[in-house]
Amino acid sequence: MGTQDVATLASSEEVSIEKARQRVDEAHERVRVARREFLRLFGFGGAALLAGRALAGEEGSALARARPGQSPYASAWKFAPGLLYMQIGTTGASPQRVIRDFNANYEDIAENPVAYFFGQQGFRNAIAPGFGCDPYELVMSFNTTDGLFRIMLGLTWAEGDEIITTNMEESAGNSVLSLLADRYGVVLRPVAIPTNDAFSEGEVFARFDRERSSRTKAVLFSSPIYLTGTRLRERELCLWAARHGIVSIVDAAHQPGMIAMNLHEMGCDFLSGAGHKWQCGPGQTGFMYIRNGNDPNDYVRQAPTTDLGFLVPGGPTVAIPVPGYANTGPLPTYFPTNTLLYGQANGNSILNKGARSKDDNVAALLQLVGNGSRPSQNALFECCQLWDSWGRKNIEAYLVSVAQYLRARIVNIWGPRALSFPYAPGGSHASQVGLTSFNPFSPGYDYNADLTPAMSAAQATAAADAVATLNSAFGIVIRTTTVPHTLRSNPRESAPANAASTPLRVSTHLFHSRQDVDRLIDALLSVVPHP
Numbered sequence: 001m002g003t004q005d006v007a008t009l010a011s012s013e014e015v016s017i018e019k020a021r022q023r024v025d026e027a028h029e030r031v032r033v034a035r036r037e038f039l040r041l042f043g044f045g046g047a048a049l050l051a052g053r054a055l056a057g058e059e060g061s062a063l064a065r066a067r068p069g070q071s072p073y074a075s076a077w078k079f080a081p082g083l084l085y086m087q088i089g090t091t092g093a094s095p096q097r098v099i100r101d102f103n104a105n106y107e108d109i110a111e112n113p114v115a116y117f118f119g120q121q122g123f124r125n126a127i128a129p130g131f132g133c134d135p136y137e138l139v140m141s142f143n144t145t146d147g148l149f150r151i152m153l154g155l156t157w158a159e160g161d162e163i164i165t166t167n168m169e170e171s172a173g174n175s176v177l178s179l180l181a182d183r184y185g186v187v188l189r190p191v192a193i194p195t196n197d198a199f200s201e202g203e204v205f206a207r208f209d210r211e212r213s214s215r216t217k218a219v220l221f222s223s224p225i226y227l228t229g230t231r232l233r234e235r236e237l238c239l240w241a242a243r244h245g246i247v248s249i250v251d252a253a254h255q256p257g258m259i260a261m262n263l264h265e266m267g268c269d270f271l272s273g274a275g276h277k278w279q280c281g282p283g284q285t286g287f288m289y290i291r292n293g294n295d296p297n298d299y300v301r302q303a304p305t306t307d308l309g310f311l312v313p314g315g316p317t318v319a320i321p322v323p324g325y326a327n328t329g330p331l332p333t334y335f336p337t338n339t340l341l342y343g344q345a346n347g348n349s350i351l352n353k354g355a356r357s358k359d360d361n362v363a364a365l366l367q368l369v370g371n372g373s374r375p376s377q378n379a380l381f382e383c384c385q386l387w388d389s390w391g392r393k394n395i396e397a398y399l400v401s402v403a404q405y406l407r408a409r410i411v412n413i414w415g416p417r418a419l420s421f422p423y424a425p426g427g428s429h430a431s432q433v434g435l436t437s438f439n440p441f442s443p444g445y446d447y448n449a450d451l452t453p454a455m456s457a458a459q460a461t462a463a464a465d466a467v468a469t470l471n472s473a474f475g476i477v478i479r480t481t482t483v484p485h486t487l488r489s490n491p492r493e494s495a496p497a498n499a500a501s502t503p504l505r506v507s508t509h510l511f512h513s514r515q516d517v518d519r520l521i522d523a524l525l526s527v528v529p530h531p
Contacts, residue, residue, distance in 0.1 A: 016425040020401070020408040024514045027401040031072045031394045072398070073390070073510035082475040084516055088507040089226060089254060089435055090479065092280040098382050102282065105375040120367050120377060121307045125318055127384040130392060131287070132262030134322045135303050136361045139288040140275075140377055144253040145172035147272025147288035150366070151249055152176045152220075153337045156354065159185030161217040164208060164246075166191045167484050167494060168227045173220055173251050187215070192494040193225060193232075196447040198486040199421045201233055201429065208237060212244060222251040224258075227481045228420035229435030229505065231259075235326065238267035242329040254278060256287055257383070258399065258434050258509075260392040263289050267327035278434065278509065279387070281380035284373070288366070290334065293358040296324040303361075307368070310350075310361035331356060340368045395510060399434040400427065402508040406517045407431070410438050413521070413530055414445040420483070420503065437481065439503035440528040448488040453498040463502040466527045474523040478506045504528075 076095040079085055085093065094102070120140055128135040141147040149172075157180055165177060167190045180186040189211040194203055208219070219241050223232040234250055241248040250271040255261055257279030263271060268291065275285030302317040309315045333354035336342055342365070343352060350360045387395060407423055416423045420437035421430045441459045442449035451459065463480040470476040484494040485501045495501065506520065524530075 017405075017408045017412055019425060020405040021514055024398075024401045024405050027394075027398040028072055028513075031390065031398055070515075071402075071511050071513045073395075074513070076386075077511045079511075084474075084476045084519060086506050086508065086512070086516075086520065087477045087479055088278055088509045089505060090277070091283065092257070092277050092509070094280050094282060094379060094383065095386065098280075098379050098386070101382060102375045102379040105378050109374065119307065119374065121303070121309065121364060122305060123377065123381040124363055124367075125303050125305065125320060127381060127388070128322075129320060130261075130384060130388045131256075131289070132264050132266075132323055133289060134264075134292065134301050135320060136301065136359075136363050137263075137290055137292045139290070139363045139366045140380065141272065141286040141288040142284045143276065143286040144170070144251065144272045144274045145175075147286055148172050148249070148251060149176050150288060150337050151270040151272060151290070152180060154334045155218065155247065156333055156335070157184040157186050157217070160187060160215055162187045162189055162213060162215040164189050164191060164211045164216060164219040164221075166193050166221050166225070168193050168225045169220070169222055170226050170251060170253060172253075173222065177220065186217075189213075189216075191221075192484070192486075193228070193230065194491065195228060195230075195420050195483065195486045196417055197422055198448060198491040199230065199430065201236075204232060205236065205240070208240070212246070216244070216246050218247040218249060220249040220251065222253070224254045224433045224435055226254065226435075227483045227505075228437045228503075229433050230421045230430050231433045233429060234266050234268065238269075239326060242267060242269075242327045245329070247332045248327075254433070254435065257387060258396065259432065260396045262323065263291075264323045264325050267325070269327070269332055275380045275383075279380070279383055281383045282373075282376045285376050285380040290362055290366070291325070291327060291331065292356060292360065292362050294325050294328045294331065295358070296326070296328055298322065298324050307364060310364045336366055338369050339365050340370065341365055396432070399509055399512075400432050402512050402514060402517060403434050403436050404431060405514045406436050406506060406508055406520070407438075409517060409521050410436070413525070414438065414440050417444065417446040417448070420447055434508045436506045436508065437483070437503045438506075439485075439501055440524070440530060441503075442501055445529075445531075446488060447501070447503065448486045448491075449501070450487050450489050451495065451499045451501060456495075456499045456501065460502040462528075463504060466504070466524075469527050470523055474519075474527075476520055476523055478504055478520075481505050 078096050124135040124138050128138045163186055177188055181188055191207045191211055223234050238248040248268045250268045252271050252273040256273040271289040273287045275281035276283050299322050301320045301322050303320050304310055305316045305318055335354045336351050350365050404427055410418055411423050418438045439447045441462050467480055480502050482500050482502055487493045487495055
């Protein structure tokens, strides 16, 4: 695409930019006026009531204080003066009230030392509805890596078993997959995820299906993909796996706090996600999900209110509505790899020899791993309650609208080939994310441009220099990634490692506005190539 072509296209996209602006403002206004019934999440103990008071306080009033053009969430955070932080995909920042509560909690523990093994049952009871699952299935883990290793090493493997994965997994997924290959002789079958105009949901699905064989035991994929920001069709892939008796594992490092998740509707067997990224909890917090039922009908869980309630029947319980399962397949055999109570719970019934039933409190067993960081878990819980009070669908709609505005501005300047997936003014499933990846460094501003090894190395240097300059000269923090992009010369092939591209990746979150996007674009025009 020549410079004149880009200019012509840019002119035609002006209407899209205005529509994108309007969508941000509309999402902003929905957040300001939306009011959810939040009391249904209370009643799970003092910690939940404490969080409720916090939400009714300064963070709860943030929406009312938001000025036109400012994010309706921005006043809940406090960043360094002049800093525009757009790197949430690596780590987020906790709201001010959560930080103060974290510090107070830690001071209390230091003054009155006690081992904190317990207390998480009340947390799980409160936050599980926000993730569309049963509190018996949701574990507050250390991070995505922790969850993936506990999942993958808890499944049973034999030499020659095959796992379908992708060429764009994070280090955590690649690490545990390599371990399984070395330890058990598992065969890895990576799917090359297409980029830019080579991407389509149909093509992605076809590539997964082509890798399926009689030896396929599991599928592990990331969504959204950290390299490109592309969101895959998680539900379709998980239910496709279920139809073929394949175990589905989702690396959802970027979903909690970004996407309004419904794990039962998604249909995955297992999922691991971060608590410290888009959910804005402290470091070393996360979520691990293990599907523990297959009834398509909604039901009510009478969950205990204490951690050892699953060992002592007859104690106090709380009623929690739970949606039915989209995945009605049998439960995979699973052995816990980290728990204090294996072989000691309910007469050796929970996960003993890998078996379980829908009434087993699997999460309680997996949660008990020793003395954890209670301040960190309290803070993650408080963040989850805050997101639930604001409305997770409202949050997703807002941050996606800001991301779409950013993409509209990119297309207007660099053209649609600069983005990692096809730009659609009205949005698409792939674009329902706050991650945006684009490449202004490749020939013709083309994400899929063929590169020689020398061009690839030069691009990596140019991209790193641009990120450094944005930080030092403009106070803007973003990052680069190294992407095995689809080749323009052959859309069925991806670039080899020595000829990969180095696009920029931007994270737009709750505390960003379209004015922040404009500030980023203005800075980019001073730092990176453009028409």
